[in-house]
Amino acid sequence: MNFLVSFLNSMPNAIGQGLAWGIMAVGVYITYKILDIADLTVDGSLATGGAVAAVLITMGWDPWLAMLMALIAGMLAGLITGLLHTACGIPAILAGILTQLALYSINLRIMALNDIITMGAAAAKTKPTLALNPDRNALALSSRYVRDLALNNPLLLLAVAVAVVIGVLYWFFGTELGSSLRATGANGNMARAQGINTNRAKVLGLVISNGLVALSGALLAQYSGSATIDMGRGAIVIGLAAVIIGQVLFKKIFHNFSLKLLSAVIGAIIYYTVITLVLRLGLESTDLKLLTAAVVALFLSIPYLKKKYFTKKSRKGGKSNA
């Protein structure tokens, strides 16, 4: 009984985490599902979003403007990966890893920006964490109010943010330009034969995706009260977990594109609910990466194993007929 109460008590926080990570999962959906690229930039760009938003907020910026800047910073990160991939011919996965690695150094510098401006030469040149406090900083959301029945409840803002992001993407992928991105991921040969610049489409997709991932990082930093250098570590796997859980659970009933995006967000919420549950069951939070990797590996292998299993079955049938 105690266990159930404490679990239910932590549910609002799990939903909040899930919604914020849901925006990140939507970004992963764009590259992984639409463009057919596994983009590892996101581990870096999530932290970049958090770092940019946190440092600007500590410098007294309006949190919304800070989030806009985080979005732009993420888009730039995506642009770099896109150009490394298309203009320099580096495989997409490696291009993402390179940007992600470079961002580690950059993010440490970004978080030290305020100290350098206020303290000058005496300040440390790099900083691994940056704390945000709703009492001292102007934040758009904070997990402190996650159980309050009030307008500043972060779940409300996160739900609206998710709805706006899905709405804008639904519109965009229905346009001529958005359709050209989908065609690029679906069949590059066909896209080029129809005059689509597939390289440009890939870059644009990476830009949009990483913009969303950084926005998610900016929301997470405010929600959890800090930006840290490794807040994005393993983010791609969490994003994939959300996308895959959503797909497995809802692919039979969600056919509309906006609902498919929503299923990634729901996937993220389910992921954080499960995480909360296993933490209550006594797992250490450092064990979670192992758990996440195992879950994603399992779900990614299901389609392959299923095929193998069914092929064997039909072969057996063929023999008995003969």
Place this chain on the structure above:
Amino acid sequence: MLDLVGIRKTFNIGTVNEKTALRGVDLHLDDGDFVTVIGGNGAGKSTLLNAVAGTWPVDEGTISIGGVDVTHLAEHKRAKYIGRVFQDPMMGTAATMQIEENLALAARRGQHRTLKRGITREEREEYKKLLEMLDLGLEDRLTSKVGLLSGGQRQALTLLMATLKKPQLLLLDEHTAALDPKTAAKVLDATERIVNRDKLTTLMITHNMRDAIVHGNRLIMMYDGQIVLDISGEAKKHLTVEDLLARFGQTTGSSEADDKLLLS
């Protein structure tokens, strides 16, 4: 309409797999020419079409379409002038997108893609009518995913897409080779109708000599990266398969290649 001058292409230069696929091809097509291309495996037929389409840059020579030099134009930019149907039915359409979405993508070939709606209501009506003409029962399945269609339906759709926006040049790369005879005939029939209706300048590769003779106003045969035979007008009308084989033997000095040419 199409001018190829001294086109050369060698693949895998400097490796054991080095293969010269085109050895100085010159070809001129007049406006409205419907040229069938035959030749054995590795003769350079597909390579020729890919050179025109810009799949990769050629080593030597110039390509111009309607007087515009496209030799150094990227594949997607050349698409403005060219409609294509590939041999593989999977290659010309996007399987995970709807029939009408595929058509809408093709309708905007060569245009700048904007933030306007990807498909309009008027377009849907138009596509329905065009699909009716194909007579494959696709007109009521506008929102079906293309992945659900048969190979023949996909090829017919690709043909429609290639000609939806009238191309200056239509390239057909053995587009009926992967289909069963009945469907192949249907797709070829639709090809003939569309090409005649729009008076399209067309290059059609085929492995079937009879098709090559029946269709088009001109026939070229390729051998070892070169055009070895070029027959048009009245001479082509009276051509038989036996003639072709004999001519092939004369030009190439080989006789044992006959079966290979026929069957390939």
